[in-house]
Amino acid sequence: MSRELHAAPHVVQALGAIVGERGLLLGADMAGYEQGARYGQGQALCVVRPASVEEVQAVVRCCVAHGVPLLPQGANTGLVGASTPDASGAQVVLSTSRLRGLCDIDAANRSVTVDAGVTLQELNEKLEPHGLWFPIDLGADPTVGGMIAANTGGTRLIRYGDVRHNLLALQAVLPTPEAEVLELGRALRKDNTGPDLKQLFVGTSGAGAVITRATLEVHVRPQQSATALVVPTSDDAVLQLLQALERELGDYLSAFEGLSGHAMQAAIDHVPDLRNPFAPEPAPDFAILIELEAASSKAYTGLDLQEALNQFLQDQFEQTIENAVIGNGHELWHLRHSISEGARALGKPIAFDVSVPRSRIMAFCRAARAVVAREFPFLHVVDFGHVADGGVHFNVIWLSDAAQPYDAAVVQRLRDRIYAMVVQDYAGSYSAEHGVGPHNLAYYRRYTAPASRRLAQGLRRLTDPQQLCGTVDFGDHEAQ
Template sequence: MAGNTVDNTALLAELQAIVGASGVLQGADMAAYEEGARYGQGHARLVVRPASVEQVQAVVQLCAAQRIPLLPQGANTGMVGASTPDMSGTQIVLNLSRLRATCEVDAANRSVVVDAGVTLQELNEKLEPHGLWFPIDLGANPSIGGMIATNTGGTRLIRYGDVRANLMAVQAVLMDPPGEVVELGRALRKNNTGVDWKQLLVGGSGAGAIITQATIQVHARPTQRATALVVPASDEAVMELLQAMERDLGDWLAAFEGISGNAMQAAIDHVPNLRNPFAPEDAPDFAILIELEANAATKYSNLDLQEALNGFLEDQFESTIVNAALGNAQELWHLRHSISEGARALGKPIAFDVSVPRSRIMEFCRQGRALVARDYPFLTVVDFGHIADGGVHFNVIWRKDAAELYDAAVVQRLRDAIYTMVVQDFGGSYSAEHGVGPHNIAYYRQFTPVLLQQWADGWRERLDPQHLCGTVDLGVAK
């Protein structure tokens, strides 16, 4: 490991003086901080775990003075390699998970001031007694700081928006002037007093500044839910169904998750205790997991959400938009959340987190599957996604039982082909909800106008002139 060649004696003492002996990790203790959830595997020089903003400030001042690169890290659940150090062994991982003393709920303002290291789950536990929650839903337990750095979307975006839509303010420790704390925004829903600078830290993959605290809008907890797994009569029927739902049940639509036949089969074949909701001979090519949520007291509205959903779906049967519908929310979400595990059991996943205008999402899936079938017949598409917000996890599996051996060059060609189709043919995005990071930086350079890369240069110069903070540089490649 490159890190071993550096003499850390003096640095270690300086860092320990700031964060205490237990706040600095080295050697084998760093392993969990060096490997990412999906991509990213590197070597840290040291791992530092400050427990207060003042400690973050002091660490930043030290690193800026000695020109030591810093890698801010939350719960390290990111999907694009932005939360793990590179291979150089020169970066200090600034892990923020001990920064979690503050979680102040203002119930009347429906907002919370929360330290960057607090996890989504902890936050929701704090909010529950107030009848509130932060409804962004995803298959991990990230930290709040990490959620801002990736602008997390998840399965309920259509009802609640992404992190950006719920972010009132950000506190960050700057690289220039080193260690300066800046407050961007306030606990306000209306505030138009110049450039909204916090927006530049949202989805920024942790580059340029250390997010230490945030003020976020939270929501009233739902009083009812209703769930169904439906089989649309055709690809065309999917949008028809979605538009009908937004017209007739629009107040409650929270999730509209597409699951391809392959995705369902992979989960059922490989995840224990997962019941196939369909008889084997009825296995559909495509199904949609629908969830409604309500914030409505039944005493005033007599609302029975499941009854409303069932009535709506009966009419869709009659107009042949929907072929079948099944219940049991817990089982259905278990199925939905088992897809990734099923896919991994099938072979090595090649993940695509893409989005297109949702009006073209079924067309994209069709063309994408056709491309793989034609050019890569030994690969299996296991696609699923958030139809209502245009996001698709168009994942492709290099099956364990494939005759061809895994070949990184083939994977690269596939990536190029799918992303080109998404971006150029469908007006879509090569990274819907996971950000850029080292994993997507080559596509950032390919698809981002040079002018905007130059703008990023200017912003980075202003924010972090020594280029010390984070793994990716969105400026023009030097």
């Protein structure tokens, strides 16, 4: 019997004494913490929900003293299994759901210091009365700690950057016998007093420390926005349109999202309150959702964003655009955000969150669709993505009514094929936004150079000597 399981009753009792009755979950009460958002079903030793940094420290000390693995978990919305326990029943899930008491807004500094368990929606609700927001736009509602661990991007990355670019300071508890609290950075935009150590915990999927608090840069809420859904004249015209938009209106460009015809149709067919914006014509093969935003009002600048966008589109007609819908922004964004729901309604999604240089994004999508059609003709592609930053959600659906039943071996061949194209043929990444977790760890080991893996693992050992925190082992293993 392993040391963890042998010590389990004593550890659970000790953890319960730390976090109290409300903070300890066992048995059926753990179900929501053991099931991944899309993949994975594990079994935890217990779930602890500390309500303060001091309780986090005490939990960490207890786990380290008994050699018990610890899994930090936010809202559990990740899609690579990094926040889902494995099947061993030995891991303690440390949920940050009760770390939510602090949300200290400094409006003049445009910053907020917030506990790790506060969700993105809650944060923006608190910022709204100050005319501010944290503009990470996602389909899910993650916690602040989870967004940092995954380095979340979203649809407005081209204007505001990802979480990494908006992180000013970080508090984290190290998984060491002393459970030291690290305070990294301050509410400063300029601080060159040494290495930016807080970045060691960004995008690491929770490995190496428990994030407990952060200070974020926040932004002025837009007073103007303009939105259009345009049909490009060709694949080549997509990037020509993007470059022209950046030249003429780049200071206001906040989104440039690509939607395939299959993606739009899946949403229209399966989300009841959606309509086809191109009706009575069918949805086109491909469309671009363009959004402009400005913090300033027309009264001060004289600029009407909708008029500016309309003029730009008129100038681009026949050159790069063959059709356009200039509509209600909420309605067009509802179409974009409903694609994932529509895809799930078609069958079992096989999701690829990839990125390539944006100069090659249309060529990649065209080539990847051709591979699926040629080698996996029984599968259905529903692709969409962040064209302006090179990100693609290349979703492949195993249709519910497919003649060939779902086959995990076929899915593995598809994953190997698409990821090889992304990395080897298009100089891209197999994980654009979702990070590294058990469900793509083999590709990390396959496509990351040994020297880089050794460095990543060495850094983790500095903060987590027993490698107890998180699910990702960045070690220099043989490629799989």
